[in-house]
Amino acid sequence: MNDVVIGTGEAVVFWVLGPISLAGALGMVLSRNAVHSALWLINTMLALGVFYVVQEAPFLGAVQIIVYTGAIMILFLFVLMLVGRDSSDSVVETLRGQRVAAIVLGLGFAGLVGAGIARATQDLPVAGLAAVQGAETSNIEAIAGLLYSRYLLAFEVTGALLITAAVGALVLTHVEREAGERRTQKELSRARFLTGRAQTLPGPGVYARANSVAAPGLLPDGRLAEDSFATGIEPQEVEQMPRPAGRAQLGSPDAALGTLDPAPSDVPGGREGGDHR
Amino acid sequence: MILAAAANQPTLEDFGNDVWWIVLIKVVGVFVVLVLLTLFAIVFERKVVARMQQRIGPNRVGPRGYLQSLADGLKLAFKEDIMPAMADKPVYFLAPVLATVPAFLAFSVIPLGPVVSIFGQQTPLQLTDAPIGVLIVLACSAMGIYGIVLGGWASGSTYPLLGSLRSAAQMISYEIAMGLSIVAVFLYAGSMSTSEIVAAQADGNEVSFFGLEFTGPSWYAVLLPVSFVIYAIAVVGETNRAPFDLPEAESELVGGFHTEYSSLKFALFFLAEYINMVTVSALAATLFLGGWRAPWPISIWDGANSGWWPLLWFFLKVVAALFVFIWLRGTLPRLRYDQFMRFGWKVLVPVAFAWILAVATMRAVAREANLSTGQVALFVGVPIALLVIAGLLLASRASNRDTRLAAREAAAGSNHPTEPEVLPPPGPRRRPGGPSRAEGGFPIPPMDLAVPPSPRLHRRDAVAPEGAVVGTGRRSTATIEEDVDD
Numbered sequence: 001m002n003d004v005v006i007g008t009g010e011a012v013v014f015w016v017l018g019p020i021s022l023a024g025a026l027g028m029v030l031s032r033n034a035v036h037s038a039l040w041l042i043n044t045m046l047a048l049g050v051f052y053v054v055q056e057a058p059f060l061g062a063v064q065i066i067v068y069t070g071a072i073m074i075l076f077l078f079v080l081m082l083v084g085r086d087s088s089d090s091v092v093e094t095l096r097g098q099r100v101a102a103i104v105l106g107l108g109f110a111g112l113v114g115a116g117i118a119r120a121t122q123d124l125p126v127a128g129l130a131a132v133q134g135a136e137t138s139n140i141e142a143i144a145g146l147l148y149s150r151y152l153l154a155f156e157v158t159g160a161l162l163i164t165a166a167v168g169a170l171v172l173t174h175v176e177r178e179a180g181e182r183r184t185q186k187e188l189s190r191a192r193f194l195t196g197r198a199q200t201l202p203g204p205g206v207y208a209r210a211n212s213v214a215a216p217g218l219l220p221d222g223r224l225a226e227d228s229f230a231t232g233i234e235p236q237e238v239e240q241m242p243r244p245a246g247r248a249q250l251g252s253p254d255a256a257l258g259t260l261d262p263a264p265s266d267v268p269g270g271r272e273g274g275d276h277r
Numbered sequence: 278m279i280l281a282a283a284a285n286q287p288t289l290e291d292f293g294n295d296v297w298w299i300v301l302i303k304v305v306g307v308f309v310v311l312v313l314l315t316l317f318a319i320v321f322e323r324k325v326v327a328r329m330q331q332r333i334g335p336n337r338v339g340p341r342g343y344l345q346s347l348a349d350g351l352k353l354a355f356k357e358d359i360m361p362a363m364a365d366k367p368v369y370f371l372a373p374v375l376a377t378v379p380a381f382l383a384f385s386v387i388p389l390g391p392v393v394s395i396f397g398q399q400t401p402l403q404l405t406d407a408p409i410g411v412l413i414v415l416a417c418s419a420m421g422i423y424g425i426v427l428g429g430w431a432s433g434s435t436y437p438l439l440g441s442l443r444s445a446a447q448m449i450s451y452e453i454a455m456g457l458s459i460v461a462v463f464l465y466a467g468s469m470s471t472s473e474i475v476a477a478q479a480d481g482n483e484v485s486f487f488g489l490e491f492t493g494p495s496w497y498a499v500l501l502p503v504s505f506v507i508y509a510i511a512v513v514g515e516t517n518r519a520p521f522d523l524p525e526a527e528s529e530l531v532g533g534f535h536t537e538y539s540s541l542k543f544a545l546f547f548l549a550e551y552i553n554m555v556t557v558s559a560l561a562a563t564l565f566l567g568g569w570r571a572p573w574p575i576s577i578w579d580g581a582n583s584g585w586w587p588l589l590w591f592f593l594k595v596v597a598a599l600f601v602f603i604w605l606r607g608t609l610p611r612l613r614y615d616q617f618m619r620f621g622w623k624v625l626v627p628v629a630f631a632w633i634l635a636v637a638t639m640r641a642v643a644r645e646a647n648l649s650t651g652q653v654a655l656f657v658g659v660p661i662a663l664l665v666i667a668g669l670l671l672a673s674r675a676s677n678r679d680t681r682l683a684a685r686e687a688a689a690g691s692n693h694p695t696e697p698e699v700l701p702p703p704g705p706r707r708r709p710g711g712p713s714r715a716e717g718g719f720p721i722p723p724m725d726l727a728v729p730p731s732p733r734l735h736r737r738d739a740v741a742p743e744g745a746v747v748g749t750g751r752r753s754t755a756t757i758e759e760d761v762d763d
Contacts, residue, residue, distance in 0.1 A: 033365075035365075035368070035427075035430060036368070039368070039427075042423070046420075049416075058407055058408060058409045059408075059409055059412070062409045062412035062413065062415075062416050063412075065416040065419065065420070066412065066415050066416045066419050066456075069416075069419065069420065070415075070416065070419025070420065070422065070452070071419065071449055071452075074419075074422055074423070074426065074445050074449055075449070077423075077426055077427075077430075077445065078426075078442065078445050078446070081426075081430045081438065081441070081442065082442075138408045139408065140408055140409065140469065221730075
């Protein structure tokens with residue numbers, strides 16, 4: 001009765017992805033960085049998803065990737081990323097012999113579970129997918145049929161449980177606010193226009209010759225804009241270029257480039273005025 | 278739905294029987310199509326946005342500037358590759374790859390055309406298909422999030438981390454809305470395979486309207502308009518495009534998640550974004566716009582849906598969808614983050630749920646009462662749509678009531694002061710009689726360029742300056758509060 005035939009493709013996929021998923025599991029346990037652990041776990045979950053697809057359960061595989069890898073692990077990562085990058089696990093053993101005990105117990109548990117499953121499935125007759133769900137119906141239809149007839153109650157109870165959890169989280173984190181406690185955007189904008197300054201404060205360094213926070217902004221007449229002084233920093237006045245006021249000090253643009261003429265003109269600006277506008 | 282599918286319409290049995298070199302041709306073909314479409318989309322976007330902004334856009338490289346993105350891509354590949362000192366090196370390296378690979382993978386289930394003959398082999402113009410075809414696209418877009426999230430985290434810098442946190446929350450929220458919008462299509466098509474969804478949109482709906490027989494459209498964009506609108510909004514959020522490009526909001530986060538990336542790694546992120554755009558456009562064409570089948574006036578011609586012609590209709594639909602993406606970017610300002618999340622969770626998801634409920638109910642009723650899809654759409658859908666549109670019109674009019682009344686009063690010469698007291702009184706600029714010659718007018722440039730005394734100077738003298746200690750109290754002079762969300 002035990003006539004399982006594993007195709008070449010399936011065997012290849014198994015022997016390629018099996019080590020990969022095992023490596024993911026080991027890496028998840030062994031890496032120090034929490035985000036690296038999560039990445040190894042994602043690796044294992046992806047491999048499992050491919051295993052499902054290969055074993056003719058494409059819907060389960062897709063759901064595994066979309067829900068577990070795509071949504072749940074992203075939320076894990078979301079939290080881990082907020083913890084900080086450099087928070088690695090401590091390598092100091094707080095309980096003496098804990099690591100050895102954990103390894104021995106873990107191996108023992110794996111052995112027990114593996115042996116149990118092996119014994120339970122040892123002489124199990126293999127029916128095949130087509131015999132169970134009917135050759136005509138697809139895998140998705142078969143799952144849908146079972147889910148909405150035989151396992152309807154379990155399905156709905158699970159849904160109710162998840163909804164309860166979600167609503168509970170919302171209720172626990174909700175902050176009650178009185179109406180009018182916080183001013184709306186419109187009220188804030190009205191209040192701002194009723195003060196002397198409707199625009200935002202000038203940023204430091206915007207009108208100055210430096211972009212340091214310590215360099216204050218300049219008013220059009222050259223004085224420092226006190227509004228732009230940064231909190232807690234002594235304002236550093238940036239050395240100004242001499243301010244040219246007109247053509248006489250600036251010189252003509254051509255003269256600024258220098259001249260090839262060995263005898264430079266003594267007229268400021270290099271040339272006689274009038275030929276430039 | 279029983280379909281009289283044409284002979285060249287591929288079914289699920291047609292897939293998986295190809296010779297290895299046909300598979301190779303298809304794989305290379307999909308890759309080349311995606312890369313070419315990316316190059317095209319970038320230059321197309323720049324040109325269209327330029328036209329919308331009264332500019333010309335790129336016009337130097339190649340004929341009429343169409344090779345600009347190729348030149349940019351080559352330049353990007355040869356730039357210096359910078360690894361930030363704070364970066365988590367393996368993850369930093371892995372992130373762009375993780376963003377790009379699923380983007381390419383998702384296109385493998387998009388049907389590009391019917392069964393054609395390639396070097397004598399009859400094969401559908403689609404790399405592969407599965408009973409769960411559309412779910413593969415969803416799974417790939419779920420995996421693509423990792424690239425962005427990990428890229429932002431691994432950069433070891435503040436702005437990328439903020440960008441990646443935003444993108445994680447955003448893409449999960451909008452993926453839910455996107456998945457829900459597709460459910461109604463599954464219900465109507467009775468399948469999740471892309472080729473069968475295209476087949477389900479093949480024949481028009483025969484409708485008899487008080488003795489008048491005609492063939493209605495069978496595109497799901499028409500039959501399921503709410504799904505289509507939700508899908509269109511959700512995929513813009515899903516692909517991080519303007520106005521939902523919060524993970525890379527350049528005015529807030531510099532470059533967002535890719536701030537620290539350069540050279541080929543940045544190019545991969547760029548490629549992934551545009552390929553995702555192409556993929557969701559292609560999926561929109563497949564699910565809602567009839568796939569590779571010719572639109573109505575062309576479909577009268579018998580040969581429109583056979584041979585290689587459908588490739589043309591398909592890519593025209595994709596380019597039209599891409600144009601909408603670009604149009605949105607050229608038109609709409611970026612949303613504030615909390616408004617964006619509220620819109621996703623409080624508008625899109627509930628509407629999608631209500632719509633699925635309505636569609637499922639109508640399907641059940643129609644099956645009991647033996648109504649055809651066309652009859653349901655005509656006698657139930659159209660009246661309800663009219664009711665909803667009328668209700669929305671009334672609601673928008675009611676919400677604008679205050680503004681409308683104020684405008685009417687203002688037009689009638691109201692007693693409300695229109696001049697706010699905080700504005701300075703009209704100065705010499707508003708003197709009657711027009712500007713003097715020295716001030717300059719439209720044709721004459723100003724003649725005296727002396728800087729006028731700043732109006733602020735007087736005010737500043739009146740208010741006592743804060744004194745020599747300037748280190749504190751920067752924010753205490755005015756009662757300015759931050760615009761915080763209510």
